[in-house]
Amino acid sequence: MEKLTALFKRRGFVYPGSEIYGGLANTYDYGPVGTELLRNIKNLWWKEFVIKRDDIVGIEASIISHRKVWEASGHTVGFSDALVDCKKCKVRLRADQLIEDYLEKNASTLEEIDVTELVLPEVLSQEDVIHYIQEKKVEGFSEAQLDAIIKLHAIPCPNCTAVDWTPVRRFNLLFPVKLGIVEGEQSLAYLRGETAQGMFINFENVVNSTRVKLPFGIAQIGKSFRNEITLGNSVFRTIEFDQAEIEYFFNPRKDDWEKIFDNWKKLMWEFITERLGVTKENLRWREHSDKERSFYSKKTVDLEYKYPFGFKELWGLAYRTDYDLKQHATFSKHDLSIVDPETNEKIIPHVIEPALGINRLFLTLLSDAYIEEKDRIVLRLNPRIAPIKAAVFPLLKNRQDLVEKARKVYQMLKDSVDGKILWDDRGNIGKRYLSQDEIGTPWCVTIDFDTLVDDTVTVRDRDTTQQERIAIQDLANYFNNKLL
Numbered sequence: 260m261e262k263l264t265a266l267f268k269r270r271g272f273v274y275p276g277s278e279i280y281g282g283l284a285n286t287y288d289y290g291p292v293g294t295e296l297l298r299n300i301k302n303l304w305w306k307e308f309v310i311k312r313d314d315i316v317g318i319e320a321s322i323i324s325h326r327k328v329w330e331a332s333g334h335t336v337g338f339s340d341a342l343v344d345c346k347k348c349k350v351r352l353r354a355d356q357l358i359e360d361y362l363e364k365n366a367s368t369l370e371e372i373d374v375t376e377l378v379l380p381e382v383l384s385q386e387d388v389i390h391y392i393q394e395k396k397v398e399g400f401s402e403a404q405l406d407a408i409i410k411l412h413a414i415p416c417p418n419c420t421a422v423d424w425t426p427v428r429r430f431n432l433l434f435p436v437k438l439g440i441v442e443g444e445q446s447l448a449y450l451r452g453e454t455a456q457g458m459f460i461n462f463e464n465v466v467n468s469t470r471v472k473l474p475f476g477i478a479q480i481g482k483s484f485r486n487e488i489t490l491g492n493s494v495f496r497t498i499e500f501d502q503a504e505i506e507y508f509f510n511p512r513k514d515d516w517e518k519i520f521d522n523w524k525k526l527m528w529e530f531i532t533e534r535l536g537v538t539k540e541n542l543r544w545r546e547h548s549d550k551e552r553s554f555y556s557k558k559t560v561d562l563e564y565k566y567p568f569g570f571k572e573l574w575g576l577a578y579r580t581d582y583d584l585k586q587h588a589t590f591s592k593h594d595l596s597i598v599d600p601e602t603n604e605k606i607i608p609h610v611i612e613p614a615l616g617i618n619r620l621f622l623t624l625l626s627d628a629y630i631e632e633k634d635r636i637v638l639r640l641n642p643r644i645a646p647i648k649a650a651v652f653p654l655l656k657n658r659q660d661l662v663e664k665a666r667k668v669y670q671m672l673k674d675s676v677d678g679k680i681l682w683d684d685r686g687n688i689g690k691r692y693l694s695q696d697e698i699g700t701p702w703c704v705t706i707d708f709d710t711l712v713d714d715t716v717t718v719r720d721r722d723t724t725q726q727e728r729i730a731i732q733d734l735a736n737y738f739n740n741k742l743l
């Protein structure tokens with residue numbers, strides 16, 4: 260992870276946020292190379308799940324939203340983290356993360372515990388203990404239970420090793436904002452905590468302004484905000500992040516939810532492994548237990564990726580039933596049911612939600628692509644999302660005929676290849692190759708003396724380092740075919 264974050268900063272993927280002022284915890288700025296990658300990921304997702312589909316439409320809802328949205332969704336009450344403070348070193352941590360890290364690190368010792376011999380506090384049953392030791396998860400446990408677990412195992416502070424915690428307390432994650440400039444007349448709104456609510460509150464608008472018919476989806480990519488304490492795993496969890504979510508609505512009396520659910524699982528898997536080429540061995544599905552699943556959800560699975568800091572959620576899939584639409588119907592007093600044209604019955608659709616964290620996918624792709632070889636660092640990023648598609652080099656920078664020819668090739672590729680093309684004439688060719696390998700550029704194009712004679716160039720492949728001669732007139736097609 261340290262190597263990856265060093266590369267992020269050195270090559271312009273990700274910088275710490277507000278760095279010249281000493282930094283602002285849990286915020287990051289994306290540099291020129293990282294921004295291209297981030298955009299390519301979003302564009303590919305959008306193309307796959309909105310542009311190519313007849314049954315999904317896109318929206319961009321406002322980030323600042325009415326406080327009632329979040330009252331209806333349950334976020335103003337239920338959307339919180341349980342936190343503890345170390346009394347000795349004052350570090351503040353999420354109680355669940357403190358415990359889950361402890362459970363991971365001490366798994367073998369814990370599995371040998373004879374649970375029947377433990378003296379348990381009233382709030383913890385033997386089943387509870389067996390559950391969290393086996394699953395290494397404490398989602399869905401109450402504050403009192405988290406407190407009891409910390410005490411039971413005398414979990415030490417990871418920062419100073421003291422065992423001296425404050426009681427577990429809940430903090431709401433929504434960011435309140437005050438609208439209006441006159442003190443006293445300001446009204447309370449919130450930065451959105453998830454993009455999903457934008458789809459629910461615009462459900463009626465979308466139905467009335469388009470030709471969507473059940474089953475159909477509403478998709479959105481955008482920023483969400485959560486006032487969280489994080490563990491500093493780069494952009495894995497940040498207070499401001501990009502979500503790509505789809506709310507897929509269907510008639511529960513006509514459509515089999517399990518079929519739709521399984522189909523989404525398949526689509527998610529294909530997107531990650533086939534379109535993006537992530538290593539299958541580093542992925543796994545994990546189904547949420549009854550305890551950790553939201554009360555309104557009938558089934559939730561996470562597609563998890565094996566990050567340098569362990570398997571963590573990358574893409575969640577949840578069957579949210581009709582909970583959200585019903586809540587908004589009640590709070591807004593709008594009828595959010597629709598009529599099925601075939602049966603004429605009025606129904607509130609149910610919804611299945613694939614929810615992807617774009618920044619997590621960014622970290623997944625880089626972490627999966629990073630390889631150290633004998634004499635180079637290389638990012639084997641799928642060309643479809645590589646920040647730079649090709650780099651163009653004149654063999655020598657002081658030969659005007661080479662530079663002129665190379666400029667022409669460079670301009671031609673910029674005009675005809677879908678993606679960023681880079682120019683580099685510094686140092687020797689070998690160094691230019693290494694520099695491009697580090698940011699995952701799939702192809703380097705060199706204009707040499709033969710080019711001046713026969714109009715062919717050398718194309719060097721990032722992964723194999725093999726070179727081939729290609730005619731300039733075939734070059735754009737050669738790249739575009741591989742970027743499909």
Ligand SMILES: [Zn+2]
Pocket residue numbers: 345346347348349350416417418419420421
């Ligand atoms: Zn401490």
